[in-house]
Amino acid sequence: MNNEKKNRPGLFKRLLKDWGPLLGISIGSDLDDARTVEDKYRRYPQPWIRYILFLLFVLCIVYINSITVEYSGVTARGWGLVKASLRGLITPSWKVIVDTSSTGLMHMLLETFAIGFLGTLFGTILAIPLGFVCSRNVAPRWVNLLFLVIVTVIRSFPSIMYGIMFVKTVGPGPFAGVLTMTIGSAGMLCKMFVEAIEDIDKGVIEALDAAGCTAFEKVRYGIIPQLSSSIISSVLYRLDINIKNASVLGLVGAGGIGAQLIFAIDDRRWSDTGAMLWGLVVMVLLIEYISTKIRRRLAADVR
Amino acid sequence: MLNFIQDLLHIFYPRSYTLANGKKVREKFNTAPYITILLIALIIYCMQLAGVDFSILRERGKNFWDMLGRMLPPNWKYYDTMKKPMLDTINMSLLGSVFGCAVALPVSFYLSSNFRLNKVYLATHRVLLSLLRTLPTMIIACYFRMVLGMGALVGTIAISIFSYTICVKMMYEYIETVDMGPYEALLSTGASRPKCMLRAIWPQVKGYYISTVLYCFESNVKSAAILGYVGAGGIGQIISGRLNLRRYADLGLVLIFMTATIVILEGIARFARRKLVR
Numbered sequence: 001m002n003n004e005k006k007n008r009p010g011l012f013k014r015l016l017k018d019w020g021p022l023l024g025i026s027i028g029s030d031l032d033d034a035r036t037v038e039d040k041y042r043r044y045p046q047p048w049i050r051y052i053l054f055l056l057f058v059l060c061i062v063y064i065n066s067i068t069v070e071y072s073g074v075t076a077r078g079w080g081l082v083k084a085s086l087r088g089l090i091t092p093s094w095k096v097i098v099d100t101s102s103t104g105l106m107h108m109l110l111e112t113f114a115i116g117f118l119g120t121l122f123g124t125i126l127a128i129p130l131g132f133v134c135s136r137n138v139a140p141r142w143v144n145l146l147f148l149v150i151v152t153v154i155r156s157f158p159s160i161m162y163g164i165m166f167v168k169t170v171g172p173g174p175f176a177g178v179l180t181m182t183i184g185s186a187g188m189l190c191k192m193f194v195e196a197i198e199d200i201d202k203g204v205i206e207a208l209d210a211a212g213c214t215a216f217e218k219v220r221y222g223i224i225p226q227l228s229s230s231i232i233s234s235v236l237y238r239l240d241i242n243i244k245n246a247s248v249l250g251l252v253g254a255g256g257i258g259a260q261l262i263f264a265i266d267d268r269r270w271s272d273t274g275a276m277l278w279g280l281v282v283m284v285l286l287i288e289y290i291s292t293k294i295r296r297r298l299a300a301d302v303r
Numbered sequence: 304m305l306n307f308i309q310d311l312l313h314i315f316y317p318r319s320y321t322l323a324n325g326k327k328v329r330e331k332f333n334t335a336p337y338i339t340i341l342l343i344a345l346i347i348y349c350m351q352l353a354g355v356d357f358s359i360l361r362e363r364g365k366n367f368w369d370m371l372g373r374m375l376p377p378n379w380k381y382y383d384t385m386k387k388p389m390l391d392t393i394n395m396s397l398l399g400s401v402f403g404c405a406v407a408l409p410v411s412f413y414l415s416s417n418f419r420l421n422k423v424y425l426a427t428h429r430v431l432l433s434l435l436r437t438l439p440t441m442i443i444a445c446y447f448r449m450v451l452g453m454g455a456l457v458g459t460i461a462i463s464i465f466s467y468t469i470c471v472k473m474m475y476e477y478i479e480t481v482d483m484g485p486y487e488a489l490l491s492t493g494a495s496r497p498k499c500m501l502r503a504i505w506p507q508v509k510g511y512y513i514s515t516v517l518y519c520f521e522s523n524v525k526s527a528a529i530l531g532y533v534g535a536g537g538i539g540q541i542i543s544g545r546l547n548l549r550r551y552a553d554l555g556l557v558l559i560f561m562t563a564t565i566v567i568l569e570g571i572a573r574f575a576r577r578k579l580v581r
Contacts, residue, residue, distance in 0.1 A: 058405075079450075081449050085446070110352060156561055156564075157561065157562070158542065159529070160528075160529045160539065160542070160543070169363050170360060171359075174352070175354050177353070178353050178355055248529070262442075265446065280437065281434055288433075
């Protein structure tokens, strides 16, 4: 009798046993006591209060932010525009698609591709040395910090601003777009390269050193094979993004399909808009498909 | 001389050797030289198409630095005017990411192929998603602006759609790689499918989901800064307006705030990722 009383858990422990699961706390013995799976499932910690608090937190954020968003109703001709534009998407204008002159779809798409491709290429050329300088196992710490600050500042400016500034510098045209894409992608690529370079296995280089290799041989057989697949896959990933972004640059006069597309939307030439959108979608999907295929193969090679 | 030319040619097609027993053996075919030539041709073609000419850059490059230099003593009085658009930009991207990613989570469960749901539904939804994903946020905003008029609502909708498509794609690709053992075990005890997903799959993908949401939020702040250019609210309008009026000192202040915001947000995101993703 006395013994039984001794073994009885205290008030705090009992409270914890009964209400703890609601807070996400469970006492080990409680779960072990369960006999059936269902019993165990029922006694599994159910942190409802945590869920509710999290939900309240998210709702608070949404409420505070929703002040800036005002709903002023659909514009007078809103629904008519939706219908007309959908009709335009279904019946794209073949005149624009077939046209091979400099205002035709094919030329604009190729120009967009060229901007994205060259931007990625030059961005990579810029980012590789930056990546080496920014990684901890290559350069001293103060050099890292200095270049990391520069790269962060470059990365945080919106790309449209570079677009406007380069258009003012070298004049409107696709070259300004290429420069914009270069700067825009160099920042992000540098960040990805740093991660790859800091992951390098130093043992390989030491082994080559022990075998009496020259510096060139160490780079060729020790560093490049370790980096190439991750660098290529991040470059291909960035190529996807750049080609998608290049279609917007036209807005500030930096070449590509963007200018014509936005003019067409503003003038409500829906069948032209439809043709351009379909062209853009097909090109982006095609490049995404190819780059995903190559990246899958690279990932498989590494394993 | 002839040997040298032969060696050069052998870059493009494999050598063959005759072994002692009279068997012919070929080297492995190497595609690298062909790929290099194709790439170089593509680069030259693209350079011509895009009119890349670095001498222009050398001539007028100093204009760019000039522009940057004139931003440097920033005009601090401009703060009152740019405060609201700046906050709008952050709000738009926060709200858009929350909405987009919240809707994306349940959908991504029903879009991953390892639950063996209806194939027709899977294929149609995925095609629609990838069509939507290829459209830049700007074009979506441009379209909604005509229907709903100018304002931050348009930007929020465009960002929600963009985050939805990105988040769903990343999530369903991740869910497909998940360990299905716990799910099958739970299913065998007679639990319903949503219950099994909640208890067996969700704990496995929780960390990835949180880091995806944070990634979306980070990249959305940057794209929200652009959206103002088509009249979707936010800081973009101010940036383009100030640049066109050549008020570089005002722009300097805007850019300092942009940089500070993005650095702080990235710091918060990194901290949250470390705390929440175990």
